[in-house]
Amino acid sequence: MTDAVLAFDEVAIHLGGREIVSPTSFGVARGEFVCIIGPSGCGKTTLLRAAAGFVAPTAGRVRRLGRTVEGPGREAAFVFQDYGRALLPWRNAEGNVALALEAAGVPKAEQPARIAAVLQTVGLATHAKRFPAELSGGMQQRLQIARCLAQQPALMLMDEPFGALDALTREALQDEIAGLVRREGLTVLFVTHDLEEAIYLGDRVIALRANPTRDKPSVAAMIDVRIPQPREQLTAKEHPEFLRLRRELYGFLGHGH
Amino acid sequence: MWRAFVVPALLLAALEAWARTVGAASDALAPPSAAVLALARAATNGSLWTATAFTLGSAAAGLAIGFALGVLAGCALGLSRRAAAFAFAGVEVLRPVPSVALIPLAMLVFGFGVRMELAVVAFATFWPVLVLAQAAVRQVEPQLLEVARALQLGRAATLRAIVLPAMVPRLFVALRLAVAIALVVAVTVEIAANPHGMGYELMTAQQSLDPALMLGWLGWIGLLGWGINAAALALQHHVARRMGAAA
Numbered sequence: 001m002t003d004a005v006l007a008f009d010e011v012a013i014h015l016g017g018r019e020i021v022s023p024t025s026f027g028v029a030r031g032e033f034v035c036i037i038g039p040s041g042c043g044k045t046t047l048l049r050a051a052a053g054f055v056a057p058t059a060g061r062v063r064r065l066g067r068t069v070e071g072p073g074r075e076a077a078f079v080f081q082d083y084g085r086a087l088l089p090w091r092n093a094e095g096n097v098a099l100a101l102e103a104a105g106v107p108k109a110e111q112p113a114r115i116a117a118v119l120q121t122v123g124l125a126t127h128a129k130r131f132p133a134e135l136s137g138g139m140q141q142r143l144q145i146a147r148c149l150a151q152q153p154a155l156m157l158m159d160e161p162f163g164a165l166d167a168l169t170r171e172a173l174q175d176e177i178a179g180l181v182r183r184e185g186l187t188v189l190f191v192t193h194d195l196e197e198a199i200y201l202g203d204r205v206i207a208l209r210a211n212p213t214r215d216k217p218s219v220a221a222m223i224d225v226r227i228p229q230p231r232e233q234l235t236a237k238e239h240p241e242f243l244r245l246r247r248e249l250y251g252f253l254g255h256g257h
Numbered sequence: 258m259w260r261a262f263v264v265p266a267l268l269l270a271a272l273e274a275w276a277r278t279v280g281a282a283s284d285a286l287a288p289p290s291a292a293v294l295a296l297a298r299a300a301t302n303g304s305l306w307t308a309t310a311f312t313l314g315s316a317a318a319g320l321a322i323g324f325a326l327g328v329l330a331g332c333a334l335g336l337s338r339r340a341a342a343f344a345f346a347g348v349e350v351l352r353p354v355p356s357v358a359l360i361p362l363a364m365l366v367f368g369f370g371v372r373m374e375l376a377v378v379a380f381a382t383f384w385p386v387l388v389l390a391q392a393a394v395r396q397v398e399p400q401l402l403e404v405a406r407a408l409q410l411g412r413a414a415t416l417r418a419i420v421l422p423a424m425v426p427r428l429f430v431a432l433r434l435a436v437a438i439a440l441v442v443a444v445t446v447e448i449a450a451n452p453h454g455m456g457y458e459l460m461t462a463q464q465s466l467d468p469a470l471m472l473g474w475l476g477w478i479g480l481l482g483w484g485i486n487a488a489a490l491a492l493q494h495h496v497a498r499r500m501g502a503a504a
Contacts, residue, residue, distance in 0.1 A: 052407060071406075078407040085400040090422045090500045099418060103408035151408065 005030050005155045005187045006051055006076075010060035013046055020046045022212035023060060024219050028155070033181055033188045035198035038208030039253050043218060044191045045159055047208070051189055052078045052157050065154055074104055077148030081160040083140040087132040093119060093143050094128045100150040118146040121180065138169040145177070149184070158190045162197065171233055174201060182230060195253055199225055199245050200236055207252040220252050287469035289476075295462075296473030304458065309481070312454035315371050316443035319378025324435055327383045328428060331390020336420075341391070348387070356381030356442050360450050370453065374446045381442040382435040389434070393427035394420060422500065429496045433489040440482050 004027035013021040020043040028034045036044045049055040050062055053072040062069040064076055072078075080086040087096050097115045106114065119125050122142040124135075132140050141161055148156060161177075162170040178201055181188055192198050198205045202225050209220040227239050236242055269289045276288040287295075299305040334341040334348075359377055367373035397420050405415040447456025455478055462471035 054403065054406070072409060074409050076407075078404075080400060080404070082400060085398050086404050088401065088419065088422070090425070099404075099410070100408055102414065102418065103405075103410040 003030065004028060004063075005032075005065060006189060007063045007066075008047075008051075008060070009063070011047075011050060011057045011062055012059040013043065013050055013055060014058040015046065015055075019212065021050075021208075022214075022217045024217065025060075026206060026219070026222065028187060028189055030154075030187055031185050033178075033186075033190065033201060033203045034206060035190045035192060035202035035204070036206045036208060037192055037195055037198045037249065037253065038220075039210050040193065042208040042210040043212075044193075044208050047218075048157050048159050048189060048191045051155075052076055054078075074151050075154045077151050077153035077156050079141075079144055079148055079156065079158040079161045081163050083137070083144045083161075083164070084132070086144055087140060087147075089132050092129050092131050093124055093135070093146075096132070096143055097147050097150050100147045104151055114150060118149045121149060121184075122146040123176070136169075137165050138173055141165065141173065142176070145180075149180075154187060156186055156188045158188060160192055161190075163192070163194075170197075175233065177201070178229075178231065193253070195246060195249055196237065199227075199242055199249070200231060200233070205245070205249065207249055209252060221249065223249070283468070284466055285468055287472055289472070291469035292472035292476060294473075295467070295470040296477055299458075299470065299473065305477070308453070308455045308458045309477075311371070312440075312443050312447065312456065313481070315374040315454070316378055316439040318371070319375035319443065320382050320435055320439040322375065323379035323382030323439070324386050324432060326379070327386025327431070327435075328390045330383075331387045331392075332394055332424075334387070335391040335394025336416075348384075352384045352388070357445055357449065360446055363446075364450055369451055374443060374451050374454070377446050378439050378442050382438050385438065386431045386435050389427060389431035390424070393424040393431075396427070397423040426493075426497045426500045429493040433486070433493045436489040437482075437486055440485060444478060 006028040008024055008026050010023040010025055011021065012019065012023045024047070026034075036047060038044045046055060050057055051064070051069070053069045053076070064073060088099065091099070094115050097118055098111055101111045101114060116125065116128070119128055122145055124139060124142055124146060127135060127139065132143065135143065145161070162173050165173065174197060180186065190198075190201060205223050205225060206219060207221040207223070208218050209216060212218040223245060225241070225245060227236055227241050272286070273288045273290060276283065276286050280286055296305065334344055356377055359380055363373040363376045367376055401419050401423065402415070405419055410418065443454065444456040447454040448460055451457060455474060459471060459474040459478070462474060
């Protein structure tokens with residue numbers, strides 16, 4: 001896949017002498033939403049961190065926009081699960097978004113308009129002056145997403161971004177991110193341990209297995225989700241395809257295999 | 258709130274009663290009322306204000322130097338593992354030296370006066386600030402540093418936008434500790450050696466067998482110390498809230 005935003009070529013990752021990810025290949029095409037699921041400790045976050053350039057592969061190579069990844073780059077934005085520790089508590093919402101623009105060297109004069117635009121996009125326009133401690137968990141995560149959007153990335157890497165939120169907020173944010181991805185034409189690699197979330201959001205779901213071996217590699221399944229877009233919580237989750245995929249993928253989350 | 262004053266008031270009343278009856282001939286204690294009067298006389302003849310200004314002035318100046326150098330050195334050692342490795346032995350040997358033990362040396366180098374006092378205060382406050390500043394650098398939330406990496410924020414910008422602000426609440430904890438140390442050390446230097454300030458006035462009153470004035474000074478020093486520490490604590494809490502971190 002030469003037009004892939006992200007490509008893994010036979011990437012293996014060892015940490016502390018243990019094989020966390022066995023040779024894995026896949027690509028993420030422009031505008032695609034790919035979800036990675038798997039049980040705890042299967043290396044899904046490690047895989048995402050390799051895509052971000054935080055972790056170097058032991059073998060194989062990771063490419064973003066065709067170039068081999070040698071470290072973090074501004075073309076990839078990373079959304080951390082723990083928004084509470086990823087936002088600067090001493091800066092308000094605007095200031096937190098500004099960090100991305102400062103890093104990218106955006107002239108001071110252009111910053112306010114771009115900050116206002118991304119805060120508008122995530123629905124925080126009226127909270128621009130609030131500090132993270134004054135925002136709810138869902139709002140803090142939206143703020144982190146706004147900061148990532150501000151860097152205008154070719155690729156969003158999201159590490160269980162809704163894992164720490166309550167069920168209702170999680171569904172609301174799922175719909176928001178799905179809408180955002182469609183409107184802005186984003187490319188997303190999304191890690192989650194929530195099977196329904198993966199199927200609901202993903203164009204494609206990659207299931208990883210823990211403790212990969214030679215004949216049972218990290219990638220256990222790679223499945224296209226053929227549920228029409230835009231999706232809606234109730235109807236999508238009752239769609240026959242949804243139910244079929246859920247049954248098919250259920251086993252990879254620590255139930256057998 | 259008023260409950261906190263019940264026990265001190267009772268103690269003062271008991272001391273007053275005792276000093277006026279059984280201990281009327283005591284050279285060591287005087288009734289609190291006499292101490293207040295003696296202090297009022299010191300206030301009218303101006304010695305209260307000059308001595309207070311001298312002690313607080315040299316404590317503040319010494320604190321400013323010790324704190325500034327401590328923060329700078331702490332940042333350097335916190336940011337660079339290599340610098341920390343080189344400095345480790347020196348820090349561990351010098352840090353436990355009691356600051357009071359430096360008074361003779363400070364007297365030889367600076368003579369009597371402000372400079373020797375603030376040198377000892379600076380030495381005494383430098384070490385705890387250094388240790389706390391170093392820890393503050395190392396305790397910056399690792400995920401924030403990863404955010405900086407992901408955004409490709411430069412080294413200088415990371416220091417300015419993330420490391421320094423993240424340190425601030427802990428630096429105010431260090432400041433509060435250093436304020437208390439500075440006051441104690443300044444008065445100690447005056448009691449032990451320096452013929453200036455509140456500590457010296459306290460000693461003079463004791464040596465001229467004036468327990469009322471001596472107790473007056475003691476009460477005044479205690480009151481100032483309480484007020485300054487309370488202000489420093491309030492400042493620390495205020496900053497901790499503003500900067501959104503648990504101190």
